[in-house]
Amino acid sequence: MRIITAMQNKSDKYVNGRLGNITPIGIVVHSTGCNNPYAKRYVNAPDELGENYYQNWFGGKYSNDVLPHGVIGKGKTDAPVVCQILPFNLPCQGCGSGPKGSYNWLNGKGFIQFEICEDDLKDEKYFNAAFDLAAEFCACLMAQYPTIKLEDIVSHKEANARGYASAHGDPENWLNNYKKDMNWFRDKVAALRKYPEDNPEEGSDIFYKVQVGAFKYRENAEAYLEKLRDAGFDGFITKG
Ligand SMILES: [Zn+2]
Numbered sequence: 001m002r003i004i005t006a007m008q009n010k011s012d013k014y015v016n017g018r019l020g021n022i023t024p025i026g027i028v029v030h031s032t033g034c035n036n037p038y039a040k041r042y043v044n045a046p047d048e049l050g051e052n053y054y055q056n057w058f059g060g061k062y063s064n065d066v067l068p069h070g071v072i073g074k075g076k077t078d079a080p081v082v083c084q085i086l087p088f089n090l091p092c093q094g095c096g097s098g099p100k101g102s103y104n105w106l107n108g109k110g111f112i113q114f115e116i117c118e119d120d121l122k123d124e125k126y127f128n129a130a131f132d133l134a135a136e137f138c139a140c141l142m143a144q145y146p147t148i149k150l151e152d153i154v155s156h157k158e159a160n161a162r163g164y165a166s167a168h169g170d171p172e173n174w175l176n177n178y179k180k181d182m183n184w185f186r187d188k189v190a191a192l193r194k195y196p197e198d199n200p201e202e203g204s205d206i207f208y209k210v211q212v213g214a215f216k217y218r219e220n221a222e223a224y225l226e227k228l229r230d231a232g233f234d235g236f237i238t239k240g
Pocket residue numbers: 029030031094095156168170
């Protein structure tokens with residue numbers, strides 16, 4: 001999946017990095033709690049998202065100390081995009097802490113956390129697009145980190161209920177508007193995870209091939225292969 005990166009681990013606002021690296025063991029989903037659906041508000045990637053002249057992006061000079069790993073919001077158009085602002089193996093500043101500790105940092109383990117940019121909570125089309133993309137992002141992260149279990153993809157609210165986060169109600173405040181909940185969200189992620197190629201079995205002889213064309217006449221296939229080679233890709237022709 002396409003991820004816009006604008007790392008903030010060198011920012012003065014980032015202090016959790018001193019704790020050391022984490023093994024990601026879950027995901028906390030947040031929503032921002034204010035009406036600004038544009039990722040540029042929170043992510044300093046002017047070329048891809050547009051300029052934030054206030055410098056109040058996460059990690060910016062005029063930001064607070066919240067610094068999640070990722071942000072999902074509108075890019076230059078109304079279509080939501082995924083941005084990464086901290087390496088996934090560093091502890092973020094996402095959910096504060098509760099009586100049992102913090103999902104930001106659990107002695108060398110931690111939760112990957114991302115914010116979804118809220119709008120006025122009235123645009124169902126944006127709501128669906130943003131949470132669809134968030135589910136895709138979670139499925140990608142699970143493929144990358146098999147240590148993440150589906151039941152440990154939680155909201156900030158659920159993390160608080162488990163005793164590992166501050167008392168916030170996101171993103172249920174938004175989900176509830178459309179009579180949805182985190183089980184609905186986890187089901188979305190599970191549906192994206194049903195393909196076995198994410199977890200190939202040991203010794204499996206299954207391969208996934210990339211095909212770029214199929215031609216009736218061999219000369220057309222050869223001409224196309226020539227184009228591929230010119231573009232720097234290796235390839236070969238098979239008959240079928
Ligand atoms: Zn939150």
